[in-house]
Amino acid sequence: MANHDVIERVVLIVEHSEVYRNILKQMLREIGKFQVYAASTGQEAFKLCAKEQYDLILCDFDLGKGKNGLQLLEELRTAELIKTSTIFVMITASVDKNIVLSCLEHRPDVFIAKPFNHNTLNNRLGKAFALQNKLSQVIKAIDAKQFEKALELCDEELDQQTEFENWCLKTKCEILFELKNYAKAIEVCEAVITLKPHEWAQLMLGKALCAIDKHDEALSVFKALYCENSDNVLAYEEAAHIHLDKGESEEAQNLLQKASDLTGHSIPRLRELASLCESNNDIIAATEAYREVVKKASYSIHDCADNNLDLARSLTEAAVKCEHIESKILTAEALTSLNRANKTFNTRKVKVHSTFTVSYTHLRAHETV
Numbered sequence: 001m002a003n004h005d006v007i008e009r010v011v012l013i014v015e016h017s018e019v020y021r022n023i024l025k026q027m028l029r030e031i032g033k034f035q036v037y038a039a040s041t042g043q044e045a046f047k048l049c050a051k052e053q054y055d056l057i058l059c060d061f062d063l064g065k066g067k068n069g070l071q072l073l074e075e076l077r078t079a080e081l082i083k084t085s086t087i088f089v090m091i092t093a094s095v096d097k098n099i100v101l102s103c104l105e106h107r108p109d110v111f112i113a114k115p116f117n118h119n120t121l122n123n124r125l126g127k128a129f130a131l132q133n134k135l136s137q138v139i140k141a142i143d144a145k146q147f148e149k150a151l152e153l154c155d156e157e158l159d160q161q162t163e164f165e166n167w168c169l170k171t172k173c174e175i176l177f178e179l180k181n182y183a184k185a186i187e188v189c190e191a192v193i194t195l196k197p198h199e200w201a202q203l204m205l206g207k208a209l210c211a212i213d214k215h216d217e218a219l220s221v222f223k224a225l226y227c228e229n230s231d232n233v234l235a236y237e238e239a240a241h242i243h244l245d246k247g248e249s250e251e252a253q254n255l256l257q258k259a260s261d262l263t264g265h266s267i268p269r270l271r272e273l274a275s276l277c278e279s280n281n282d283i284i285a286a287t288e289a290y291r292e293v294v295k296k297a298s299y300s301i302h303d304c305a306d307n308n309l310d311l312a313r314s315l316t317e318a319a320v321k322c323e324h325i326e327s328k329i330l331t332a333e334a335l336t337s338l339n340r341a342n343k344t345f346n347t348r349k350v351k352v353h354s355t356f357t358v359s360y361t362h363l364r365a366h367e368t369v
Contacts, residue, residue, distance in 0.1 A: 177207065
């Protein structure tokens with residue numbers, strides 16, 4: 001790999017298997033010059049990233065008990081512990097479409113499926129480092145939140161017909177959106193689509209049209225996207241928001257359900273789906289969505305008492321609508337959820353909410369007798 005023996009890069013390997021940690025270390029030694037650190041859990045990796053900036057993070061999706069790789073990436077970004085200049089590589093052995101699409105939705109710099117060899121890693125890292133080296137000034141400007149400067153640098157690269165034209169165009173659109181220059185973002189997206197209908201450009205076009213209240217035009221863009229590609233999660237989600245604004249809550253629920261079925265690791269989306277199902281009086285679907293929230297939020301930045309309290313409330317409402325035996329099962333699950341909230345989030349506020357919900361649960365259970 002070009003120039004890897006010139007610059008020593010600081011690398012963090014996050015992998016719960018000691019055998020595979022050693023394999024990755026050996027691959028890196030064969031590729032170039034790296035100063036390598038390792039963590040076996042997401043929690044340990046987060047603590048290391050709080051103390052040190054890494055040039056490269058190689059992270060497995062499955063990290064055993066505790067945070068998974070997606071939860072780690074989300075928490076690092078939220079805490080602003082990794083910069084745009086950090087190359088984050090997501091690795092997974094899973095062939096589960098839901099997990100693969102969830103990984104891609106979180107937009108790591110590189111995504112690699114196991115098993116892979118030295119050459120695959122070498123090639124993928126080579127491309128990522130080449131981009132970082134060539135566009136380092138743009139990336140530094142973005143990290144410094146100097147967005148106007150970053151725009152100018154992107155334009156300079158595009159004028160030189162850079163090999164990273166797609167990255168520069170996409171980054172330019174994202175910056176324009178960040179700066180709320182929606183008219184210019186639309187202009188750039190339409191120019192890109194005229195040459196090649198990149199999905200990212202169509203998605204950004206739809207979002208920019210929404211931002212200037214051209215909802216019908218935006219909806220047409222999103223519908224075309226998910227009709228062309230039935231795995232386009234964000235197109236379903238954005239279209240759902242438009243339908244919700246138009247008062248078409250059932251269609252919004254249907255689209256959010258499709259998005260959540262495809263990638264079930266977005267807790268905000270699952271919570272939005274659950275809330276919408278409740279509003280539509282679809283208690284069974286709401287309960288299932290809240291179950292997924294509690295399950296998937298564990299160890300993530302979205303883990304909170306409300307997840308369990310909301311599940312308990314929804315289970316209680318579902319129990320009223322069921323036959324006696326199933327009602328008792330759902331009521332027991334609701335009480336278990338409340339107990340979990342009390343044990344995990346032992347605060348006065350949680351105890352008050354939990355006590356109220358327990359009383360409500362017993363009251364509703366009595367009504368079903």
